[in-house]
Amino acid sequence: MVEIKTPEQIAKMREAGLVVARVHEACRAAAVPGATTKDLDDVARKVLAEHGARSNFLGYGGFPATICTSVNDVVVHGIPDAVTVLKDGDIISVDAGAIIDGWHGDAAVTLFVGEGHAPELHELSRVTEESMWAGIAAVRQGNRLVDISKAIEGYIRRQPRPATGKYGIIEDYGGHGIGSQMHMDPHLLNYVDRRRGRGPKLVPGFCIAIEPMVSLGTAKTHVLPDDWTVKTDDGTWSSHWEHSVALTAEGPLVLTAVDGGRAKLAQYGVTTAPDPLAGA
Structure with missing residues (x-):
């Protein structure tokens, strides 16, 4: 059952x-060469506490x-730890969530550590992020x-191929309903599987x-023995972008974007719904 809010x-x-x-803003500033992934986790924990929120990931x-x-x-x-030290040239996906009064938010960004990244990495992140916005516009x-799946896959397939030969759209993981829980129906594929029908x-x-x-x-992909960490089978690097989105009677609202998604969705000719917290 799909939960309607x-x-x-x-x-x-x-x-x-x-x-x-705000967690992502703080982690972006903290993701520098020499920092550990635990350092980023500590930053996120502090931001959540400052805003009276709980992590929906912890536990x-x-x-x-x-x-x-x-x-x-x-x-x-x-999994963040004190051993994984970020190096110049790394990329890192920071996936974060928060709970306020029982209601959830969830989003991810790909960050670049230091400088000197190959152009194909910047293009990988751009393609992934823009495919997310194409999906949001749907x-x-x-x-x-x-x-939504069609818009995401279509955007990726239309892009010039990277030097490695292709972009791999990860098959075993995807988007999800969100609300009174972090993960809810429906499951959202990032590609079209006609066997699943059209969905709700x-x-x-x-x-x-x-x-x-x-x-x-x-x-x-495969999962490491810690039962969490997911890696590509061939060792190629990957990008991950995510936003939580609500559809209202007045249009979509990107709940995890500071401007509600207004600037990016305007590029698709989509007008976002008014922010319910504007002026609050």
Whole structure:
């Protein structure tokens, strides 16, 4: 069953989403050569505490940290620790979440550590992020879940191939419903699988976390013995971007974007819904 939210509940999710945005801002500043992934986790923990929020990652299924820190060929669910030291030229996905009054926010960004990254890494991150926005632009009344998948995959497939030969759209992980829990129905593929049908219709109150994961090679992954860390099978580096989005009667609202998604969605001719916290 898909959980449909009231405007009041969406406002609470917006509160949580803005805390997630602040976590990412702080982690972006902290992701420098010599920092450990635990340093980033400590930063995130502090930001959550300052805003009266809880991490929805800590303790989830036994996950031992506040955020996920996935470096280079780690796709998702990397566990922060004091041993993994960030180096100049690394890329890292920081996946973070927050709970406010029982309502969840969830988002991820790919960050560049230091300087001197190969152009193909910048392009990988750009393609992944822009495919997410293409998916967000498909969150409109009358569409179905598969229209989001189609927009994400279509954007990626239209891009020039990287020097490695292809972009791999990770198959085993995808987006998800979000609201009173972090992970809810429906599951969102980042590609079209016609066997799954078209999925539910998008209606006001529908909330979804859209999160493409793309590698410079394979779409296949494996989980390390810690039962969390997910790596690409061929060792190619990957990018991960995510936003939580609510569909309202007045259009989409990107709950985890500071401006509600207004600037990026304007490029698609999409007008965002008014921010329920504006002026608060």
